[in-house]
Each structure stands twice: as C-alpha cells, then as structure tokens.
Amino acid sequence: xxxxxxxxxxxxxxxxxxKQRKVLLVSYWPKAKYxxxxxxxxxxYLTELKSGRIVGRQCNKCGRIVxxxxxxxxxxxxxxxSWVILKDSGVVNTFSISHITADATRIKEPLIPxxxxxxxxxxxxxxxxxxxxxxxxVRFGMKVQALWKPPEERTGSVTDIKYFKPIER
Amino acid sequence: xxxxxxxxxVGAGMTKFMRRAQETGKELAYEAxxxxxxxxxxxxxxxxxxxxxxxxxxFDGIHMKGEYLIDGAGAxxxxxxxxxxxxxxxxxxxxxxxxxxxSGLFDTCLVVCEEKMxxxxxxxxAAFLTIxxxxxxxxxxxxxVWIFALEMHRYMHVHNIPKEKIAxxxxxxxxxxxxxxxxxxxxxITVEDVLNSETLVWPVQRLDISPTSDGAAxxxxxxxxxxxxxxxxxxxxxxxxWNLDTAYWTNRDLYYPQYVENAAxxxxxxxxxxxxxxxxxxxxxxxxxxxxxxxxxxxxxLCKKGEAPNLAWEGVTQRDGNLPICPSGGxxxxxxxxxxxxxxxxxxxxxxxxxxxxxxxVPRDPRTAVAQAWGDLMQVGTVVVMRA
Amino acid sequence: MGLTERIRSPMDMVHVEGEMPVNYLYTxxxxxERFLREIKENAKILGIKxxxxxxxxxxxxxxCERCFERLDEWVELTGxxxxxxxxxxxxxxxxxxxAEPDILAAIRLAGANESIVHxxxxxxxxxxxxxxxxxxxxxxxxxRVGSILDIDHFKPSAL
Numbered sequence: 001x002x003x004x005x006x007x008x009x010x011x012x013x014x015x016x017x018x019k020q021r022k023v024l025l026v027s028y029w030p031k032a033k034y035x036x037x038x039x040x041x042x043x044x045y046l047t048e049l050k051s052g053r054i055v056g057r058q059c060n061k062c063g064r065i066v067x068x069x070x071x072x073x074x075x076x077x078x079x080x081x082s083w084v085i086l087k088d089s090g091v092v093n094t095f096s097i098s099h100i101t102a103d104a105t106r107i108k109e110p111l112i113p114x115x116x117x118x119x120x121x122x123x124x125x126x127x128x129x130x131x132x133x134x135x136x137x138v139r140f141g142m143k144v145q146a147l148w149k150p151p152e153e154r155t156g157s158v159t160d161i162k163y164f165k166p167i168e169r
Numbered sequence: 170x171x172x173x174x175x176x177x178x179v180g181a182g183m184t185k186f187m188r189r190a191q192e193t194g195k196e197l198a199y200e201a202x203x204x205x206x207x208x209x210x211x212x213x214x215x216x217x218x219x220x221x222x223x224x225x226x227x228f229d230g231i232h233m234k235g236e237y238l239i240d241g242a243g244a245x246x247x248x249x250x251x252x253x254x255x256x257x258x259x260x261x262x263x264x265x266x267x268x269x270x271x272s273g274l275f276d277t278c279l280v281v282c283e284e285k286m287x288x289x290x291x292x293x294x295a296a297f298l299t300i301x302x303x304x305x306x307x308x309x310x311x312x313x314v315w316i317f318a319l320e321m322h323r324y325m326h327v328h329n330i331p332k333e334k335i336a337x338x339x340x341x342x343x344x345x346x347x348x349x350x351x352x353x354x355x356x357x358i359t360v361e362d363v364l365n366s367e368t369l370v371w372p373v374q375r376l377d378i379s380p381t382s383d384g385a386a387x388x389x390x391x392x393x394x395x396x397x398x399x400x401x402x403x404x405x406x407x408x409x410x411w412n413l414d415t416a417y418w419t420n421r422d423l424y425y426p427q428y429v430e431n432a433a434x435x436x437x438x439x440x441x442x443x444x445x446x447x448x449x450x451x452x453x454x455x456x457x458x459x460x461x462x463x464x465x466x467x468x469x470x471l472c473k474k475g476e477a478p479n480l481a482w483e484g485v486t487q488r489d490g491n492l493p494i495c496p497s498g499g500x501x502x503x504x505x506x507x508x509x510x511x512x513x514x515x516x517x518x519x520x521x522x523x524x525x526x527x528x529x530x531v532p533r534d535p536r537t538a539v540a541q542a543w544g545d546l547m548q549v550g551t552v553v554v555m556r557a
Numbered sequence: 558m559g560l561t562e563r564i565r566s567p568m569d570m571v572h573v574e575g576e577m578p579v580n581y582l583y584t585x586x587x588x589x590e591r592f593l594r595e596i597k598e599n600a601k602i603l604g605i606k607x608x609x610x611x612x613x614x615x616x617x618x619x620x621c622e623r624c625f626e627r628l629d630e631w632v633e634l635t636g637x638x639x640x641x642x643x644x645x646x647x648x649x650x651x652x653x654x655x656a657e658p659d660i661l662a663a664i665r666l667a668g669a670n671e672s673i674v675h676x677x678x679x680x681x682x683x684x685x686x687x688x689x690x691x692x693x694x695x696x697x698x699x700x701r702v703g704s705i706l707d708i709d710h711f712k713p714s715a716l
Contacts, residue, residue: 008351009200010185010384011192011587013287023191024585024593024703028230033576035568036303043571046304066420068305074415094326094423096318097371102310103578104292113315113370115323115419125419127306127315135371140326156571159308193586199620203627213625230581240622290580304573 041069044083050156052148054086054118067124087119088146089167097135110135116144116164131163143167173273177396177403178263178555180209180389181516185351186504189287190383194229195241198283201385201509202243205279209389209399216389217275219244221251222262222282224507224544227296230288242281242387254413256457256544258282259386259511260551264409266390267553276392283385284506293381300546314378318370320423320547321460325372327424328475330463332372334482336363338459339376341487342495346502348528351513353382353504363459379457382504386512388519404522407537408440408554416546429468429541429550436539437470440554445470449554450535451493451521453514455543457500462486465541466494468550493531496521511542515553522557585703588619591631597703600695604669606630615669636693637714638666645682658682664691664711678710690714 017023038046041057045068048055056065059073059080066073066080073080095114101107112135115125130138131147144164154160182204184190184197192200198221206213221242226234235251242249252258252265259282266280286293297313324330337360346355358376366376396403412431414421421427433445442448454465463477471492472480480486486494497503497517500510518538520526541552585593588605595601605617609624613632621628643662649655660682663672677685678694691711701707 008183008185009192009204010187010190010197010351012185012187013189013191013584015189018189018582018584024590026583026585026704027580028583029580030230031576033574034303036573036575038304038571038573042304046571066417068302068417068419070417074417094319094323096315096322096373098312098315098318098369099371100312100314100369102298102312104294104312110371113309113311113319115319115423123420123422127309127311127419129309140323157308157573158305191584191587191590193584193589196586196588196619199625203620203625206625227577227579230579230583240618241620243625245622288581288583290582295579296577299577303575307575308573 041071045069046156049158049160050154052151052154054088054146056084056086056118056121056124058082058084065121065124067118067121067126086121090116090118090144090164092130092138092140092142092144093117093125094140095130095138112138114164128158128161129163130165132165172271174271174392176267176270176390176392176406178388178406178515178519179391179396179399179403180205180211181387181519182208183351183386183509183513183516184384186353186382186384186506186509186513188353188380188382190285194231194234194238194283194285197285197383197385198238198241198281201283201387202241202279202281205387205389211277211389211399213243215277216243216247216279217277218248218269219279219281220262220266220269221249222253222258222265222508222512223251224253224255224258224284225296228289228293228507229285238281238283242283243279254545254549254551256455256507257411257511257542257549257551258508258544259513260515260540260542260553261411262508262512263388263390263406263515263553264411264551267406267409270390270392276395278390279387280390280512281385281387282508282512284509285383286381286506287383312370314370314373316418316547317458318373321372321458323423324460324464328478330478332364333360334478335460335463336360336377337481338456338462339363339501341481342456342462342499342501344502345488345496345529346498349498349503351384352498352502354380355498355502373458377459379500379505382506384504384506384509386509386516388512388515402523402557404519405556406553407556408436408438408442408552410435410439410552412550413545414548416548418546418548423547425474426464426468426543426550428548429465429543429552430470432550432552433469433541436552436554440556442554445539446472446492449537449539450533451496451531451538453495453497453499453517453538453540455500455511455541456495457505459501461543462494462499465543469539469541469552488529488531496526496529496531507544511540511551514540514542518555522555588617592617593703593705596695596707597701600698602634602636602666602693604632604634604666606632613669613671615666615671615673632668634666634668636666638664638691638711640677640685640687640689640691641665641672642687643677643685660685662711675708676710677712679712679716
C-alpha cells in the first residue's frame with residue numbers, strides 16, 4: 001500500500017465473539033431443498049450404470065468420445081451423434097489421498113479420490129474412488145477395473161460402482 | 170484492435186483481510202472505496218460508473234449481493250454492473266471497469282471487490298459443495314480440497330516435482346506478507362513446517378492453503394486525459410485477457426492451465442509483449458495454494474512448463490530475485506476473501522509501480538508487471554498487464 | 558434433437574435431491590451494533606446525520622450513500638413517526654390464514670429522512686392510514702436482546 005497511508009479498516013472478531021454473542025448478530029438457516037434433474041444425457045448415463053454399463057457419447061466431427069456424456073460436443077459446438085458403450089476399466093490419470101470427509105471431519109481410513117480415464121476414450125475421465133489398495137501403492141497410469149455393487153443394490157447412481165480396483169498384472 | 174481511450178489506475182484502497190470482520194459487507198466495501206477515492210483526492214461525484222466483483226451470494230448469505238453492495242460501493246444512482254467468475258473475479262472486475270473506460274463511454278470508473286465469507290457456518294466450504302456435479306460427483310461425498318489435490322498431484326507427477334519445491338512458495342509468501350499491513354497470516358515458517366503440517370488430502374497439507382477471509386479492495390480507473398489531471402503517476406492498464414475452460418474438469422489434463430495461457434496471450438498481445446520472461450519485471454499470479462503460484466507462472470509463460478518449481482527453489486522469485494513473484498505476500502500471506510484477493514494484487518501492482526510499496530518494494534525500478542487470478546471449477550484465467 | 562418425451566412431474570425424471578448445508582450468522586456491523594445496543598439498553602432509537610446533505614439516516618450507517626462521506630454525528634430520535642405506506646397481511650409464510658391480520662408499515666420517524674419497516678398494533682386495519690401518527694412501543698428491558706423486534710410494535714400516538 002502507499003507509504004502515505006496510515007491505517008487500514010477492519011475490526012477482527014474471534015470465533016468466541018460470535019459463539020458468545022459478544023457482538024449482535026442474526027442467525028438464519030435457509031432451508032432450501034433442491035431437486036436436480038439429470039437431464040437427457042446423465043439420465044441415460046445413470047440408468048445404464050444401474051444395468052452395470054458405462055456409456056459415453058461420440059462426436060463424429062472431432063471423433064471424441066466423452067464421458068460423463070452430454071448431448072452436444074462443446075469443442076465443435078454441435079449436437080454429438082451416438083451413444084457408445086464403454087469398457088468399465090481405465091487408467092488412473094491423477095489421484096489424491098483424502099483424510100477428511102465432505103464436512104472436513106477427519107477419517108481413519110483414507111479415501112483415494114481419482115480421475116479415472118475410461119478405456120476407449122482419449123481424455124475422458126470421471127471422478128471416482130480407488131479401492132482395495134494401499135494408498136502408497138497407487139500409481140499414475142495404474143490400470144483399474146470397476147467393482148460394481150450387486151444388481152439388486154444398484155440405484156442408478158455413480159455409487160453403483162463401489163470403486164475402481166487395480167487390475168492384477 | 171480498436172481501443173478508444175488508454176486507461177490508467179489512479180487510486181487504490183483496501184481493508185485489512187481477516188478471518189471474520191465485524192463490519193457488514195457494505196461497510197467493508199465502503200472502507201475500501203473511500204480509501205481509494207481519498208488516495209487520489211476524488212469525490213464520489215467524480216466517479217461516473219462502478220463495476221463490482223463479488224463471489225457467490227452463498228458466501229455472504231445475501232441474495233442479490235451485487236445490489237446489496239451498491240451503496241457501500243459508491244454506486245448510488247450510477248451506472249453499475251456486477252461481475253463474477255469465481256476466484257478470477259478480482260482481476261476480472263478491473264477488466265470490466267477497463268471496458269467501461271476504454272470504450273469511451275465513461276472517463277472514470279470505480280472498481281470494488283468485496284467478500285464476507287465468515288457469515289457462512291460451519292465453514293464457507295459448505296457453500297462450495299454444489300460446485301461438484303450434483304449427479305455425477307456429489308454422491309461420492311467429495312470435499313472441496315479433492316479437486317485441488319488432484320490437480321496438484323497431476324502437476325507434480327508430470328514434471329516430477331518434489332513437495333519441497335512447492336512448499337518453498339508458502340514460506341516465501343507468508344514471509345513477504347509480514348511487510349503487508351493488511352495481512353491475515355504473516356508468519357515466518359520453514360519448508361519443514363509445511364511438510365510436517367497436517368495432511369488433508371495428499372498432496373495438500375494445511376500450510377499449503379490460503380485462509381478464508383473477509384475483506385474488500387477498490388481501485389479508481391480513469392481515461393488518459395483525466396488520469397493525467399488526477400495524478401502525476403498514473404499506472405496504465407496496457408493489456409487485458411480472460412479465458413474460460415470447460416466445466417467438465419475430469420476431461421482435461423490438469424497439469425497445465427491452458428486457459429491462463431490463452432488469457433495471457435490476449436493480454437500480452439494487447440500490451441505488445443513478445444517475451445514475457447524478459448519484459449515483465451514482477452508478477453502477482455493467483456496463489457490460493459502454493460502449487461498454484463507455480464502452475465500459473467507457467468501458464469503466464471514466465472518460464473517453461475515444469476520450470477517454475479526450480480525458479481522458486483533457487484530464489485529467483487524472491488522479492489530481490491530476478492523475477493519477483495507475489496511480493497505482496499499473495500493469498501497465502503495476506504488472505505483470500507475470494508473476489509477482493511485478486512483486486513488486492515492489482516492494488517499491489519499499482520503501489521509497486523509507483524514505488525509506494527514501502528518495505529515490500531521490489532528493487533531495480535520495475536516498469537511492467539502482470540497480475541492474474543483464477544477460479545470457478547479450475548477453469549478461468551483473468552490477466553492484466555500494467556505499466557508505470 | 559428435440560424433446561423425446563413429455564414429463565408431467567419432476568419426480569418422474571432421473572434426479573437427485575439435496576441441499577446446500579449452510580447456516581448463516583450475520584453481524585450487525587459497526588453502525589448496526591450501536592443502533593441495536595441503544596435499543597436494547599436504553600429503549601432509544603438513534604439516527605445518524607450527514608453534515609454535507611443534512612440527511613438523517615435510520616437505521617444508521619457509517620456512510621451516507623449519497624455523499625459517500627463518513628458519518629459520526631449520532632442523533633437521538635423520539636420514537637414517534639408517521640405512516641408512509643402500509644399493508645395488511647392475512648396469510649402466513651406457508652399460506653395458512655392468520656388469526657389476526659398483521660399490519661406492516663413503512664414509518665417515517667420524526668427527525669429522520671428515512672423510514673423503517675415495522676408492525677402496527679392496537680389499531681384496527683380500517684383505521685390505519687397514510688399520515689397516521691404512531692409511536693414505538695418497546696419490550697420490557699429483560700426481554701430485549703438487541704434485535705429490531707425489541708421494538709415490539711408501533712401504536713397510534715393518541716393512545
């Protein structure tokens with residue numbers, strides 16, 4: 001900042017100041033509930049997951065197969081052309097080791113979130129988890145295979161695949 | 170390209186950045202805007218329009234936050250536009266303001282950015298969760314840090330970067346911040362401190378991350394003729410660029426921010442910069458995580474892909490190095506009130522190029538600098554080139 | 558590609574339910590803190606005056622949005638005012654009918670140039686009119702918490 005300026009505004013508060021209501025405040029929990037519809041492409045994607053299949057969409061103009069699928073190619077900006085049934089195996093494009101859950105609580109058994117590039121696509125990855133492996137054994141480029149829940153437990157969700165596990169060489 | 174008027178930054182102001190402020194969002198915006206006006210002796214009547222950047226309404230918990238902030242941002246009964254591209258907003262708002270003046274439509278523009286993330290409980294992170302696709306990603310129970318960890322790990326893998334060479338950025342920026350009067354987390358730490366800090370989602374550890382913050386910043390823009398009347402040392406905005414990539418982030422190779430390069434090319438071309446490494450004296454890339462400073466240095470073409478960690482490790486990016494990076498202390502040291510953080514970097518460029526940065530002053534007479542911000546689902550690059 | 562089927566209920570589409578799990582705590586701010594504390598401790602309503610344009614703002618702010626000047630001249634108001642606009646609500650947020658209609662009004666406080674929104678009680682709806690003189694009625698000190706509702710309602714000045 002300019003060396004001519006003497007003071008900066010801002011009154012810091014501590015967590016306790018809020019908890020103990022040392023300053024006046026108002027609390028509000030907006031009870032907004034949402035129903036997000038899947039749309040045409042993801043509607044089919046989730047329905048196919050329930051049947052134990054991963055599907056993508058292909059654009060004839062650039063040749064890309066994309067997953068998660070969408071009804072248009074955003075590169076060519078045109079509707080894409082066909083559904084493609086893909087293998088349920090792939091390669092680890094990137095991964096991480098999570099010691100916290102969605103609301104930042106610590107967990108004992110770490111999760112291994114990863115971007116899995118599905119076999120048969122050039123750069124189409126999906127976010128999922130790697131399982132049945134020690135975190136320190138996960139490698140970039142590792143070949144993995146989906147482990148599906150039994151058909152009666154599937155609900156039409158990305159969690160119908162429990163995780164991707166390493167393929168034995 | 171046809172630009173009607175050259176645009177300069179003539180004044181700047183900001184509040185302290187802190188974890189939770191008593192001030193309301195309006196009061197924070199007022200403090201920064203008032204300071205910016207006072208810094209160049211202008212009155213609110215001299216301001217013809219206002220552009221305001223602020224991140225999602227969900228952080229402050231105020232619906233239609235742009236309209237709520239109008240009177241604190243000095244926009245009462247003025248032409249006013251709000252803009253938002255996630256974390257990229259802080260550099261996007263001055264670009265938006267630049268358009269207002271460069272087009273010839275206005276001679277002065279006040280640019281304000283504000284964020285009050287502390288309203289969000291239990292943690293602002295909860296407001297972020299819908300950044301994940303509700304159908305294909307949220308059922309997996311992701312934490313926001315996952316996406317940064319995945320990007321960081323990919324970057325480290327492709328270029329074989331050891332964690333130490335990334336940790337050194339956090340050490341540098343927190344130390345630089347000790348000379349910034351508004352800093353939230355100025356501290357002297359070591360690379361070991363970073364490597365020993367709590368692992369949240371490997372490879373992201375606690376000391377790799379910038380804090381959540383409340384704060385505001387503001388700059389005053391003026392057209393060339395007006396700027397020369399207002400101040401003897403206007404700082405020119407000579408190049409602007411912005412670019413967004415797909416929201417299908419798992420379909421991109423995360424090791425390189427192509428969208429930052431695209432935005433940088435646009436800004437450099439406008440500014441007539443052919444060799445950024447030679448022609449740019451210092452830079453303020455966006456550093457919400459230490460690896461991001463390096464990632465963005467490469468996207469800004471300040472070095473070859475994979476080379477940034479070596480420059481950091483060798484001290485080239487220190488304030489007295491050959492290419493100072495984040496002399497302000499960046500987000501890691503000063504704080505990260507999402508939209509205001511990027512504008513803080515623009516303020517820093519302004520003060521540095523006028524040799525008013527005090528203890529943070531970069532030596533060797535800097536003339537040309539670049540600021541960059543990033544955000545959304547790791548998809549936006551916003552770049553501004555400024556010259557003394 | 559056009560629509561391939563007609564859907565009548567959103568629940569028939571493949572969908573996911575969820576929410577944004579956030580609780581907000583809004584601070585009163587620097588000006589708001591003093592305004593509400595004065596109501597809580599002393600049952601007094603404060604405004605703040607801009608020296609430049611002479612506008613008395615209520616609720617008070619740290620700046621005048623017209624002049625963009627910093628404000629520091631606090632003014633005590635009497636708590637009396639005039640109804641500038643009003644409406645009568647017959648239904649609750651969830652659509653159920655209220656036992657007693659709720660009368661809300663924009664009240665221009667005496668000594669200020671701005672209005673606040675509050676409730677009017679002790680006047681039948683048909684008697685409320687624009688220009689009606691009203692006066693603030695505060696809760697008992699032990700029940701005041703530092704909220705705008707520490708003013709329980711405005712009653713007709715005549716009462």
